[in-house]
Amino acid sequence: MNQEEPSTTESDSKDFIREIIDQDLASGKHSSIVTRFPPEPNGYLHIGHAKSICLNFGIAQEYEGRCHLRFDDTNPAKEDQEYVDSIKADVRWLGFDWNEHLHFSSDYFQQLYDWARHLIQAGNAYVDDLSVEEMRSYRGSLTEPGKNSPNRERSVEDNLALFEAMKNGDFDEGAKVLRARIDMAHPNLNMRDPVIYRILKKHHHRTGDQWCIYPNYDFTHGESDALENITHSLCTLEFENHRPLYEWFINNLPVPSQPRQIEFARLNLTYTVMSKRKLLQLVEEQLVSGWDDPRMPTLSGMRRRGYTPESIRHFCGRIGITKFNSTTDVALLEHSLRDHLNETSPRVMAVLDPIKVVITNYPEDQVEEMEAANHPGDESFGKRKVPFCRELYIERNDFMEDAPRKFFRMSVGREVRFRAAYFIKCEEVIKNEAGDVIELRCTYDPETRGGNNPPDGRKVKGTIHWVSARHAIDAQVRIYDRLFSVENPDGEEGSFTDYLNPDSLKTLSNCKLEPSLAEAGSGDRFQFERLGYFCRDSEDSEQLVFNRTVPLRDSWGKQQRK
RNA sequence: AGCCUCGUAGUGUAAUGGUAGCACAACAGAUUCUGAUUCUGUUUGUCAAGGUUCGAAUCCUUGCGAGGCUACCA
Numbered sequence: 001m002n003q004e005e006p007s008t009t010e011s012d013s014k015d016f017i018r019e020i021i022d023q024d025l026a027s028g029k030h031s032s033i034v035t036r037f038p039p040e041p042n043g044y045l046h047i048g049h050a051k052s053i054c055l056n057f058g059i060a061q062e063y064e065g066r067c068h069l070r071f072d073d074t075n076p077a078k079e080d081q082e083y084v085d086s087i088k089a090d091v092r093w094l095g096f097d098w099n100e101h102l103h104f105s106s107d108y109f110q111q112l113y114d115w116a117r118h119l120i121q122a123g124n125a126y127v128d129d130l131s132v133e134e135m136r137s138y139r140g141s142l143t144e145p146g147k148n149s150p151n152r153e154r155s156v157e158d159n160l161a162l163f164e165a166m167k168n169g170d171f172d173e174g175a176k177v178l179r180a181r182i183d184m185a186h187p188n189l190n191m192r193d194p195v196i197y198r199i200l201k202k203h204h205h206r207t208g209d210q211w212c213i214y215p216n217y218d219f220t221h222g223e224s225d226a227l228e229n230i231t232h233s234l235c236t237l238e239f240e241n242h243r244p245l246y247e248w249f250i251n252n253l254p255v256p257s258q259p260r261q262i263e264f265a266r267l268n269l270t271y272t273v274m275s276k277r278k279l280l281q282l283v284e285e286q287l288v289s290g291w292d293d294p295r296m297p298t299l300s301g302m303r304r305r306g307y308t309p310e311s312i313r314h315f316c317g318r319i320g321i322t323k324f325n326s327t328t329d330v331a332l333l334e335h336s337l338r339d340h341l342n343e344t345s346p347r348v349m350a351v352l353d354p355i356k357v358v359i360t361n362y363p364e365d366q367v368e369e370m371e372a373a374n375h376p377g378d379e380s381f382g383k384r385k386v387p388f389c390r391e392l393y394i395e396r397n398d399f400m401e402d403a404p405r406k407f408f409r410m411s412v413g414r415e416v417r418f419r420a421a422y423f424i425k426c427e428e429v430i431k432n433e434a435g436d437v438i439e440l441r442c443t444y445d446p447e448t449r450g451g452n453n454p455p456d457g458r459k460v461k462g463t464i465h466w467v468s469a470r471h472a473i474d475a476q477v478r479i480y481d482r483l484f485s486v487e488n489p490d491g492e493e494g495s496f497t498d499y500l501n502p503d504s505l506k507t508l509s510n511c512k513l514e515p516s517l518a519e520a521g522s523g524d525r526f527q528f529e530r531l532g533y534f535c536r537d538s539e540d541s542e543q544l545v546f547n548r549t550v551p552l553r554d555s556w557g558k559q560q561r562k
Numbered sequence: 563a564g565c566c567u568c569g570u571a572g573u574g575u576a577a578u579g580g581u582a583g584c585a586c587a588a589c590a591g592a593u594u595c596u597g598a599u600u601c602u603g604u605u606u607g608u609c610a611a612g613g614u615u616c617g618a619a620u621c622c623u624u625g626c627g628a629g630g631c632u633a634c635c636a
Binding site for chain 1: 563564565566567568569572573574575576577578585586587594595596597598599600628629630631632633634635636
């Protein structure tokens with residue numbers, strides 16, 4: 001299996017963007033390819049951003065071009081250095097490198113200002129005094145044309161002077177804006193004299209108080225692309241209607257290159273919400289513990305949950321790039337995850353809901369170090385010693401009193417294999433007054449040491465995991481499940497928060513782990529045999545806490561649910 | 563309602579006028595010291611109607627359906 005190169009292992013077909021790039025290279029339009037990932041530093045990155053990151057940085061790698069990381073920081077009211085730092089960390093964690101090409105739109109404020117003056121001089125922009133409400137009514141509607149602002153015919157000199165006064169702080173916020181002079185009757189609303197500069201008397205996280213006017217997205221993005229010689233500017237579908245504007249600016253300004261905007265569909269996943277606004281709401285209303293809550297689809301949350309960057313990249317490589325608005329089954333993501341974790345995680349034993357087992361024919365003071373393989377399919381993982389003695393713990397649901405025939409685990413009179421140890425037969429159940437099972441009395445067969453079949457050829461259907469009660473270490477384990485209980489929380493009646501899964505987190509505090517886990521480092525990943533993949537929590541370092549990344553596939557449990 | 567974009571198994575995608583494939587999911591079975599992994603097999607599809615063509619998922623027309631767009635957000 002090859003996690004890293006889905007495109008070469010699966011087929012030679014390319015998505016429509018790579019086909020355009022091939023054509024541009026073949027026609028000589030470009031001799032090298034430059035892309036960019038342009039986040040606004042106003043929130044944390046999520047799995048949807050990962051799709052864009054993998055696309056942009058992936059293309060740069062495949063075509064031996066380069067990909068810039070550019071912060072689109074034109075709105076000081078919302079942006080912050082904290083987000084810049086987290087975004088950089090997340091992109092690096094995902095496995096990509098922008099080298100020296102770390103850029104900020106704010107680096108271009110002076111150039112953008114000069115280009116705005118260029119537009120004014122050409123009669124292509126004007127200062128407008130209309131209020132927000134007035135401008136809305138002048139804009140027209142989807143079906144009716146707008147009408148010209150009374151300020152649309154101001155002279156170049158007046159506009160230049162007014163724009164400079166805006167820059168100098170002579171007007172209040174909202175008093176005036178600079179607008180492109182295009183066409184108030186254009187069927188595309190974005191072309192009806194869009195605002196390109198507004199007065200914002202706000203401190204900017206990088207330029208401080210140097211500016212009190214800021215260019216907006218439309219006037220910034222394409223020009224920044226042109227300044228950085230971006231060849232293909234890849235963005236999501238909601239910018240489709242902005243493309244004519246993007247091109248209008250490129251065509252009306254003396255820009256150094258001609259980037260091309262291409263749109264693709266953003267990622268949607270079942271059982272999750274992806275909008276920054278909604279994720280922020282979950283954090284602010286404390287419905288989750290923070291941006292890095294392991295249930296969040298943020299990269300920081302997924303990292304803490306135990307996702308590997310490889311699995312995310314692999315997933316992004318398989319979902320494809322199209323213009324069709326679709327929703328990907330989260331099972332596809334989990335498949336990539338399990339696939340990679342299966343290959344890379346050492347196996348250990350952990351009992352999450354313990355029930356005590358006493359091996360009555362095992363010597364009271366004896367302890368054996370059983371040898372267990374760390375990976376059944378890969379000897380390079382080596383072996384470890386696991387202590388075995390008279391008192392053990394097994395999983396409560398690995399025992400059943402009135403077990404059906406197809407139950408291959410423990411029940412009175414039945415024999416199972418304790419992984420890497422012995423065949424164990426359950427002889428007796430001990431209960432408390434309430435009738436709860438509190439202990440199992442069992443016997444072992446010394447001829448099965450190591451878990452091997454005995455000379456008499458006896459076989460056993462089930463193998464279960466266990467830990468030594470005398471040597472086990474205590475830990476808390478957090479069992480995470482999907483955050484929402486419906487496939488499309490956005491599509492239901494009422495608020496998406498009405499559909500939070502009440503069982504998305506179960507905290508188990510009486511878990512017993514094999515002693516080797518005492519040395520687990522922050523973020524280390526393991527397979528707890530027969531249960532799933534877990535990782536040591538990276539935030540909670542006081543106590544031993546493990547997060548369940550994803551359970552193993554469970555055909556028994558599936559059958560039970562039917 | 564105007565403009566833009568898009569409709570291929572349950573889901574995500576491929577086929578660029580020439581046998582509708584792949585992955586995930588689901589379902590069966592084999593193997594297994596993890597009811598995992600692995601392996602084998604099965605089910606399920608071109609939005610609709612016309613047209614062009616020897617031949618249409620692909621080109622044309624019409625219809626239907628979905629998404630986006632009326633911030634001094636990005």
